[in-house]
Amino acid sequence: MATEIKVPVLPESVSDATIATWHKKVGDAVARDENIVDLETDKVVLEVPSTVEGVIKELKFEEGATVNSQQVIAIIEEGAAAAKADAAPAAGAAKGEPAAGAQEVMPKAEAAKLEAKAPASTRPAPVGGTDALPPGARFTAVKDGIDPSQVEGTGRRGAVTKEDLVNYASGKSAGVSGGARPEERVPMTxxxxxxxxxxxxxxxxxxxxxxxxxxxxxxxxxxxxxxxxxxxxxxxxxxxxxxxxxxxxxxxxxxxxxxxxxxxxxxxxxxxxxxxxxxxxxxxxxxxxxxxxxxxxxxxxxxxxxxxxxxxxxxxxxxxxxxxxxxxxxxxxxxxxxxxxxxxxxxxxxxxxxxxxxxxxxxxxxxxxxxxxxxxxxxxxxxxxxxxxxxxxxxxxxxxxxxxxxxxxxxx
Missing domain, CATH: 3.30.559.10 (Chloramphenicol acetyltransferase-like domain)
Known part of the structure; x- marks a missing residue:
């Protein structure tokens, strides 16, 4: 049986919310009361838990989309067995996005989108070992074709951060003088x-x-x-x-x-x-x-x-x-x-x-x-x-x- 997951009832002072982070993708198993998505309002970040146990059948919005009170944002197939990774359908609501597992070296949605959009002549070389990176660093590694194993990490316990990857791409980590001065434009939350x-x-x-x-x-x-x-x-x-x-x-x-x-x-x-x-x-x-x-x-x-x-x-x-x-x-x-x-x-x-x-x-x-x-x-x-x-x-x-x-x- 399919169960709809809706945006919680928002107070009168809050007109809508933004999809901040999906914690599940299509085909993932989800437990009852497990957080599926974070919704960002003008004041707080709201967690939306699953009301049933089952498998994510459909995610109706991508991250960054604006949603309203009581709007359906996901469909869960109640009691269904978890789909295998190599057979999972596309995560997110974007049309034409490759299925999870279709790109073995870049299994994440960000990598798939980047690969799909980039012209054949400009696509980065396959990158291994990106799974352990946080989302921002993973996207930078995929975008710039960087192998994280070649980058010296400055994060906790030697973890490779996004800044490490940006510096590596600009030649700073190799001691190259006169390298590019990276900038990043990020929308306000x-x-x-x-x-x-x-x-x-x-x-x-x-x-x-x-x-x-x-x-x-x-x-x-x-x-x-x-x-x-x-x-x-x-x-x-x-x-x-x-x-x-x-x-x-x-x-x-x-x-x-x-x-x-x-x-x-x-x-x-x-x-x-x-x-x-x-x-x-x-x-x-x-x-x-x-x-x-x-x-x-x-x-x-x-x-x-x-x-x-x-x-x-x-x-x-x-x-x-x-x-x-x-x-x-x-x-x-x-x-x-x-x-x-x-x-x-x-x-x-x-x-x-x-x-x-x-x-x-x-x-x-x-x-x-x-x-x-x-x-x-x-x-x-x-x-x-x-x-x-x-x-x-x-x-x-x-x-x-x-x-x-x-x-x-x-x-x-």
């Missing part, structure tokens, strides 16, 4: 395009201003040192810096609600809750999963939720619900060594707090110069609704809480 659109939207639609301050994190570090081991033993998670900043921000947002507000036309919407977006860097770009009702969360709740989001981000498992909403954002450039920056507001939010790297600097304390673990913090805000006074007082409030964490824990 949907997520990267969406990030670019959002950044331009922020630049063009907000009157953004940034205020700075610095925080002595000595007491926070002392508290983490004193209680960190017991905290981890009790809650099963490390006591990080982000929970201190998230809790301090939530407390300050209650005192200065305009910083937690958003603009809708000529109206200002005040939010009576603190849904804080935490910026997380992934291979595909920056995402901002949301901690809900941080004003009611404890430190352990915050750390556990952040840890869960970080794992989801690494595994590409973040859902659209994880990313939607948010009334305020915290971003930590200090993870990468940033000393100071001006973070960009994430519309329709009106403010974003930037954390930075911790550096020991000399400060005057009780009339004496001492070394202290200092961090610059930045608040970028929409000056249309947030006055400088409120922004500065908000930032000072966060500074005071972090420099007196015992008061923060008492809600003072």
């Amino acid at each position: 949907r997520i990267r395009k969406r990030i670019a659109e959002r950044l331009m939207q922020s630049k063009n639609s907000t009157a953004m201003l940034t205020s700075f301050n610095e925080v002595n994190l000595g007491k926070v570090m002392a508290m983490r040192k004193e209680l960190g081991e017991a905290f981890q033993k009790q809650y099963g998670v490390k006591l990080g810096f982000m929970s201190f900043f998230a809790k301090a921000a939530a407390n300050a947002l209650q005192k200065y609600p305009v910083v937690n507000a958003s603009v809708d036309g000529d109206d200002i919407i005040y939010h009576g809750y603190s849904d804080i977006s935490i910026a997380v860097s992934t291979e595909k770009g920056l995402v901002t999963p949301v901690l809900r009702n941080v004003e009611r969360m404890g430190f352990a709740d915050i750390e556990l939720q952040i840890g869960d989001y970080a794992k989801k981000a690494r595994d590409g498992k973040l859902s659209l619900d994880d990313l939607q909403g948010g009334t305020f954002t915290i971003t930590n450039g200090g993870t990468f060594g940033s000393l100071m920056s001006t973070p960009i507001v994430n519309p329709p939010q009106s403010a974003i707090l930037g954390m930075h790297t911790i550096k020991e600097r000399p400060i005057v304390e009780n009339g004496a110069v001492v070394a202290a673990p200092m961090m610059y913090i930045a608040l970028s805000y929409d000056h249309r609704i947030i006055d400088g006074k409120d922004a500065v007082l908000f930032l000072v409030d966060i500074k005071d809480q972090l420099e007196n964490p015992h008061r923060m824990l008492l809600g003072m």
Whole structure:
């Protein structure tokens, strides 16, 4: 029995999706709940699992195609035996593509397409040993007729990378001077395009201003040192810096609600809750999963939720619900060594707090110069609704809480 695999129901804010990667080809066996394809939306990459066990009968779209909610993208023959490689029909939806196994030296779809399109006089020589290469490197090897066994790999455990192949083709790996300077034009992913659109939207639609301050994190570090081991033993998670900043921000947002507000036309919407977006860097770009009702969360709740989001981000498992909403954002450039920056507001939010790297600097304390673990913090805000006074007082409030964490824990 044939079973249709459809695009999942997409939220109203997401109009369509792009076929990012097929993990199966026609003729492949597939297990129930096994991922068949990755769909890339403006916000996340969605996995589409098989609903049955069987064999891939048809893939209706190639990678890069745009699909809509509930559109059929694949057909699975339920319960059928896996086809042999030398008898498997063509993978993908392209017409006239050679069957899998028809080209013994180039068995992958990319190689077959390249071979089919290239004129006889310009086709590359057969290349062996490309199966172990990642897709980008494999395509480069096939395109340029390079035998990977002749290339010295610089990847992990000596693996040959795409860059190694490009350099080899240009003569660099052989020490040839004056070789070609390779360039590569790659289309933006949907997520990267969406990030670019959002950044331009922020630049063009907000009157953004940034205020700075610095925080002595000595007491926070002392508290983490004193209680960190017991905290981890009790809650099963490390006591990080982000929970201190998230809790301090939530407390300050209650005192200065305009910083937690958003603009809708000529109206200002005040939010009576603190849904804080935490910026997380992934291979595909920056995402901002949301901690809900941080004003009611404890430190352990915050750390556990952040840890869960970080794992989801690494595994590409973040859902659209994880990313939607948010009334305020915290971003930590200090993870990468940033000393100071001006973070960009994430519309329709009106403010974003930037954390930075911790550096020991000399400060005057009780009339004496001492070394202290200092961090610059930045608040970028929409000056249309947030006055400088409120922004500065908000930032000072966060500074005071972090420099007196015992008061923060008492809600003072």
